Amino acid sequence: MFSEQCYEWGSKRSVIRELFEYGKQRAAVVGAENVYDFSLGNPTVPAPDEVGEAIRDILVTETSIQIHGYTSAQGDAAVRKAIADYLNQTYGTNFHQDNFYMTCGAAASLCIAFHALVESPEDEIIAIAPYFPEYKVFAEGSGAKFVMVKPDMENFQINIEALGEAVNEHTRAVIINSPNNPSGVVYTEETIEKLAALLNKKSSEVGHPVYLVTDEPYREIVYDGIQVPFVTKYYKDTIVCYSYSKSLSLPGERIGYILVPDEAAESRRLYLSVCGAGRKLGYVCAPSLMQQVVARCQGKVGDINAYKENRDILYDGLRKLGYECVHPDGAFYMFVKAFGGDSEAFSEKAKEFDLLLVAADGFGCPGYVRVSYCVDKAMIERSLGAFAKLAEAYR
Amino acid sequence: MFSEQCYEWGSKRSVIRELFEYGKQRAAVVGAENVYDFSLGNPTVPAPDEVGEAIRDILVTETSIQIHGYTSAQGDAAVRKAIADYLNQTYGTNFHQDNFYMTCGAAASLCIAFHALVESPEDEIIAIAPYFPEYKVFAEGSGAKFVMVKPDMENFQINIEALGEAVNEHTRAVIINSPNNPSGVVYTEETIEKLAALLNKKSSEVGHPVYLVTDEPYREIVYDGIQVPFVTKYYKDTIVCYSYSKSLSLPGERIGYILVPDEAAESRRLYLSVCGAGRKLGYVCAPSLMQQVVARCQGKVGDINAYKENRDILYDGLRKLGYECVHPDGAFYMFVKAFGGDSEAFSEKAKEFDLLLVAADGFGCPGYVRVSYCVDKAMIERSLGAFAKLAEAYR
Numbered sequence: 001m002f003s004e005q006c007y008e009w010g011s012k013r014s015v016i017r018e019l020f021e022y023g024k025q026r027a028a029v030v031g032a033e034n035v036y037d038f039s040l041g042n043p044t045v046p047a048p049d050e051v052g053e054a055i056r057d058i059l060v061t062e063t064s065i066q067i068h069g070y071t072s073a074q075g076d077a078a079v080r081k082a083i084a085d086y087l088n089q090t091y092g093t094n095f096h097q098d099n100f101y102m103t104c105g106a107a108a109s110l111c112i113a114f115h116a117l118v119e120s121p122e123d124e125i126i127a128i129a130p131y132f133p134e135y136k137v138f139a140e141g142s143g144a145k146f147v148m149v150k151p152d153m154e155n156f157q158i159n160i161e162a163l164g165e166a167v168n169e170h171t172r173a174v175i176i177n178s179p180n181n182p183s184g185v186v187y188t189e190e191t192i193e194k195l196a197a198l199l200n201k202k203s204s205e206v207g208h209p210v211y212l213v214t215d216e217p218y219r220e221i222v223y224d225g226i227q228v229p230f231v232t233k234y235y236k237d238t239i240v241c242y243s244y245s246k247s248l249s250l251p252g253e254r255i256g257y258i259l260v261p262d263e264a265a266e267s268r269r270l271y272l273s274v275c276g277a278g279r280k281l282g283y284v285c286a287p288s289l290m291q292q293v294v295a296r297c298q299g300k301v302g303d304i305n306a307y308k309e310n311r312d313i314l315y316d317g318l319r320k321l322g323y324e325c326v327h328p329d330g331a332f333y334m335f336v337k338a339f340g341g342d343s344e345a346f347s348e349k350a351k352e353f354d355l356l357l358v359a360a361d362g363f364g365c366p367g368y369v370r371v372s373y374c375v376d377k378a379m380i381e382r383s384l385g386a387f388a389k390l391a392e393a394y395r
Numbered sequence: 396m397f398s399e400q401c402y403e404w405g406s407k408r409s410v411i412r413e414l415f416e417y418g419k420q421r422a423a424v425v426g427a428e429n430v431y432d433f434s435l436g437n438p439t440v441p442a443p444d445e446v447g448e449a450i451r452d453i454l455v456t457e458t459s460i461q462i463h464g465y466t467s468a469q470g471d472a473a474v475r476k477a478i479a480d481y482l483n484q485t486y487g488t489n490f491h492q493d494n495f496y497m498t499c500g501a502a503a504s505l506c507i508a509f510h511a512l513v514e515s516p517e518d519e520i521i522a523i524a525p526y527f528p529e530y531k532v533f534a535e536g537s538g539a540k541f542v543m544v545k546p547d548m549e550n551f552q553i554n555i556e557a558l559g560e561a562v563n564e565h566t567r568a569v570i571i572n573s574p575n576n577p578s579g580v581v582y583t584e585e586t587i588e589k590l591a592a593l594l595n596k597k598s599s600e601v602g603h604p605v606y607l608v609t610d611e612p613y614r615e616i617v618y619d620g621i622q623v624p625f626v627t628k629y630y631k632d633t634i635v636c637y638s639y640s641k642s643l644s645l646p647g648e649r650i651g652y653i654l655v656p657d658e659a660a661e662s663r664r665l666y667l668s669v670c671g672a673g674r675k676l677g678y679v680c681a682p683s684l685m686q687q688v689v690a691r692c693q694g695k696v697g698d699i700n701a702y703k704e705n706r707d708i709l710y711d712g713l714r715k716l717g718y719e720c721v722h723p724d725g726a727f728y729m730f731v732k733a734f735g736g737d738s739e740a741f742s743e744k745a746k747e748f749d750l751l752l753v754a755a756d757g758f759g760c761p762g763y764v765r766v767s768y769c770v771d772k773a774m775i776e777r778s779l780g781a782f783a784k785l786a787e788a789y790r
Contacts, residue, residue, distance in 0.1 A: 001603055001661060002668040006511050010671025046459030055454060064441030068645045104499055104649065104678070111677030116401050134674075141675035208396055250463045252683025254499065254649075266396060273397040276405025279529075280536035281676045282506030283499070288647025290682070 009137055015362045016040060016133075019347075023356045030354065036383035038371045039356045041181060041333065043249040045302040045374070051248060054296040058289065067292070071285045074275060075102025075257070079295040083257065086298035091230040099261055101274050102286035104254035106217045106243035107134065108278075110175075113213055113239050113258055114142035115277035116270065117172040121145070124170040128158055129364030130335070132181050132215070144172060148364050156185040156326060156335065160194050167199070169206040173239070174199065179218035179228065179330025182363050182370035184311075186222060186329040189229045196235035209237040209265040217243040217256070218331040220301045223308045226329045236263040239270075244294050246331075249302045255290040307332045310373040310380055317384045321391045332374040335360065339394035343369050349393060353386040404532055410757045411435060411528075414742075418751045425749065431778035433766040434751045436576060436728065438644040440697040440769070446643060449691040453684065462687070466680045469670060470497025470652070474690040478652065481693035486625040494656055496669050497681035499649035501612045501638035502529065503673075505570075508608055508634050508653055509537035510672035511665065512567040516540070519565040523553055524759030525730070527576050527610070539567060543759050551580040551721055551730065555589050562594070564601040568634075569594065574613035574623065574725025577758045577765035579706075581617060581724040584624045591630035604632040604660035612638040612651070613726040615696045618703045621724045631658040634665075639689050641726075644697045650685040702727045705768040705775055712779045716786045727769040730755065734789035738764050744788060748781040 013021070019039040027035045058067055074080070080097035087093050103109045114125060125139040129151040139146040149166045152159040158176075167174065176195070178187035187195075195212070203210045214231045219242070222228055232238045243256030260271045285291075311328055318325050318336060326335035336357070338346035343366055347359040350369070357369040373380060408416070414434040422430045453462055469475070475492035482488050498504045509520060520534040524546040534541040544561045547554040553571075562569065571590070573582035582590075590607070598605045609626045614637070617623055627633045638651030655666045680686075706723055713720050719732035731752070733741035738754040738761055745752045745764070752764040768775060 001514075002512055002665060003510060003514050003672065006671035006675055007664060007668040008671060009674045010511075010667035010669065042460075042465055044460070047463050051459075051463075052454055055450065059447055059450060064446075064644060065437075065439070068442050068446075068647050070437055070646045104682075107677040107679045109677075111675075115398060116405075117397055119396075119398050137674060138677060249459060251465045252463050252680060252686075254679065254682050269402060270397060272405035273402040274405065276401035276403060277398065279404045279532060280401060280506075282502040282504075282533060284502045284649065285647060287499075287649050287682045287685070289684075291647075 014133060016358050019356050019358055022351070026354060033382070035354045035356070036379060036386055037356045038373070038375060039358055041372050041374060043246055043251060043302065043374050044376065045249055045306050047249040048297065048300045048302050050297045050300045051250065051293055054293045055289065058292055067289055069288065071288050071291060073278060073285055075100065075286050076291050079291045082295040082298055090299070091233070093230065093232065095259065095261065098271070099259055101258045101260070101271065101278065102291055103256050103258055103278070104283060104286055105245055105256045106215060106241055107138070108254065108283060109241035109243065109256050109258045110135070110213065110215060111138045111141065111281060112274055112277045112283065113241060114138055114144065114173065115280060116273035117211060118142045118144045122170050123172045124168070125172055126163070126166050126174045128163065128176060130156070130180065130183050130360055131175070131364055132177060133362045135175055151365050156180070156183040157187055157191040158195055160198055164198055164202070167202040167210055171206070171210050173211045173213045175213045175215060177215040179221060181218065181331050182333045182358070182360055183326055183335045184328025184331050184333045185326060186226050186228055189227070192229045192231060192234045199235060199237070203237070211264070212238045213241060214238060215241045217246045220247040221304060221307060221332060222330040223311065224329065228330065232261045232263070236261070237265050239264065247301050248294065248297060250290065253287060253290045255286055255294055306377070307374060310375065310377055313377065313380050314371065314373050317380070318387060321384070321388050323387070323391065332372060334371045334373060335368050336371055338367055338369055339391065341367055343367050350390055353390050355383065355386050355390060409528060411753050414751050414753055417746070421749060428777070430749045430751070431774060431781055432751045433768070433770065434753055436767050436769060438641055438646060438697065438769050439771065440644055440701050442644040443692065443695045443697050445692045445695045446645065446688055449688045450684065453687055462684055464683065466683050466686060468673060468680055470495065470681055471686050474686045477690040477693055485694070486628070488625065488627060490654065490656065493666070494654055496653045496655070496666065496673065497686055498651050498653055498673070499678060499681055500640055500651045501610060501636055502533070503649065503678060504636035504638065504651050504653045505530070505608065505610060506533045506536065506676060507669055507672045507678065508636060509533055509539065509568065510675060511668035512606060513537045513539045517565050518567045519563070520567055521558070521561050521569045523558065523571060525551070525575065525577050525755055526570070526759055527572060528757045530570055546760050551575070551578040552582055552586040553590055555593055559593055559597070562597040562605055566601070566605050568606045568608045570608045570610060572610040574616060576613065576726055577728045577753070577755055578721055578730045579723025579726050579728045580721060581621050581623055584622070587624045587626060587629045594630060594632070598632070606659070607633045608636060609633060610636045612641045615642040616699060616702060616727060617725040618706065619724065623725065627656045627658070631656070632660050634659065642696045643689065643692055645685065648682060648685045650681055650689055701772070702769060705770065705772055708772065708775050709766065709768050712775070713782060716779070716783050718782070718786065727767060729766045729768060730763050731766055733762055733764055734786065736762055738762050745785055748785050750778065750781050750785060
């Protein structure tokens with residue numbers, strides 16, 4: 001009687017959410033401090049002070065209509081200009097305000113981009129494992145077929161050969177996510193260059209541009225001076241999907257953007273298609289107050305060092321205990337190889353020690369679990385004993 | 396190369412927006428005070444003080460994660476409970492928090508509801524003229540066929556016979572909007588009862604429930620003690636789509652809800668379908684700060700009396716000049732009969748006197764124009780001279 005597909009998507013909890021809900025119930029029994037919940041990717045670092053200051057100042061200096069009134073559908077022009085200016089200063093790019101369409105976060109950005117690109121049920125959208133599971137929902141929701149490319153199991157960069165085999169004349173977009181959820185890896189410049197070369201070659205072969213959609217909510221969450229290549233400088237047919245959820249710790253506020261550079265093939269037509277997709281999906285404009293807040297907070301981030309400390313405690317601690325860990329260069333997730341090889345069984349076993357670790361099968365990467373370290377530092381320290389017991393259980 | 400449909404929706408400006416943009420250009424030439432822009436439906440009354448107070452208080456008393464963190468997909472439970480309690484107290488209903496799904500405004504509510512309900516391309520969604528033109532975009536965007544039922548030209552209630560002919564086994568939903576944009580009319584209790592009786596009869600005939608989607612952003616914008624029937628009390632298979640854009644003057648903030656009552660057929664299944672549709676369309680949760688703001692502002696409204704004063708000046712003023720006007724009982728629009736019968740020609744002629752009046756053809760109601768009186772009162776007073784000249788031009 002209803003959309004069967006929407007009923008499925010609404011009634012089946014994600015593996016992550018399932019684990020989180022289990023953790024809440026367990027916490028009620030044994031106490032929250034005795035449950036080591038590494039399941040969710042919710043930023044624990046507070047929003048930088050500039051966010052609250054911006055809100056307070058806006059409330060005092062602007063009228064109700066200026067603060068809360070409709071903005072144009074693509075977002076306030078001054079806000080878009082502030083973002084363009086910031087990116088140009090930071091990355092040496094050459095954007096202007098009309099390259100930007102403000103959105104209600106990264107999920108909205110991705111959905112709008114997919115709906116803008118997808119024309120027929122034969123269209124395909126490719127994601128590279130390990131990938132964020134919601135990409136499948138967004139892609140299928142846009143009417144496309146979702147295609148997963150197997151991971152580069154050595155370095156968690158891109159398996160370029162596998163990607164080359166997957167791209168065909170039906171491919172509308174290839175999604176990348178770097179810094180990566182769930183692996184914590186940052187694609188190197190070499191990887192981006194190889195990707196660009198491949199996509200250029202494939203675009204010629206199939207006779208039309210293969211767009212690259214780069215999902216970048218973790219762009220500023222990087223450690224040790226690692227550089228995150230700004231993808232539009234490497235491949236022209238790139239659509240950037242950004243969100244302030246992680247950098248400004250505003251995940252509930254739903255604020256981000258789609259960036260369609262002038263250099264992208266049929267840039268204006270694509271941009272208008274994005275506008276039409278936003279209209280189609282019921283997005284009238286991005287939240288007005290938050291548009292102004294992010295404009296005032298360009299270049300600001302929350303306390304990344306807190307995530308770094310967590311990363312170090314976790315990485316060093318687990319390695320000492322014999323775990324094989326992928327060293328995270330960005331985001332706030334660590335990929336840990338499952339003892340015994342079966343990540344779902346490993347995740348189940350971990351629960352016996354009240355460790356909540358997400359099996360990465362749903363991310364397209366069996367054999368690994370994702371450990372989110374956007375958590376209380378003290379919890380990581382407390383958890384090492386449980387990790388020790390888990391390791392022991394496999395000896 | 397892209398979605399042709401999305402490109403169309405993104406590149407074709409609405410008649411309303413076209414007129415508004417013309418008005419801005421004209422204002423640059425003759426001065427804004429000399430352009431009588433009745434085109435847009437943007438609330439001019441500021442948000443009630445309680446909104447700013449709520450924001451300031453929340454910033455002071457809650458942590459960053461409490462304010463800006465993800466809420467559950469359907470919205471914070473305490474927020475939903477506050478809304479349920481308010482509706483129950485006000486309308487004598489019996490809702491609980493799990494009847495509510497918080498959304499990014501009415502457009503989001505409608506799109507999510509349609510995507511939840513629509514299963515196949517044969518499905519139909521019916522709107523009753525005059526109707527808000529975006530319903531067509533939302534309905535077609537969900538994959539359904541959009542069906543318009545001709546207006547009740549006498550009273551702008553519902554042409555029940557015409558509606559009865561339009562409902563068939565493909566009908567997934569009938570949309571109503573009362574208080575109405577663009578007519579300003581409020582459906583009487585008798586109309587709602589007749590509608591319910593018809594839909595009950597039709598549901599039996601076609602063998603499945605015909606859902607009623609009631610789009611209610613103007614519910615609190617009513618004058619003269621007019622009662623707006625709470626539709627769920629009359630027809631059980633009702634889905635309420637609400638927004639705080641107009642009542643709290645927060646159109647840019649994108650905050651509202653979908654209400655699926657327990658009494659609706661397959662209520663839990665429908666609710667989960669709504670959740671899945673929200674997920675499909677990229678709506679992770681409604682903006683978190685605003686969820687808390689509206690919870691604290693239940694029962695509050697902006698200064699409705701300001702709209703009423705405008706209405707009175709406009710209605711009385713135009714009637715004295717010989718215009719035939721539909722008396723508005725709610726919302727902030729007035730329907731005015733076009734001199735000469737051709738509303739598009741009338742709208743063009745009005746521009747000669749710098750009057751911007753939207754031809755209601757796009758709302759399914761040729762022969763009328765929509766005059767938005769959510770404007771500066773002084774502008775209405777100044778405009779009467781121009782209206783006089785326009786009337787003179789037709790004598």
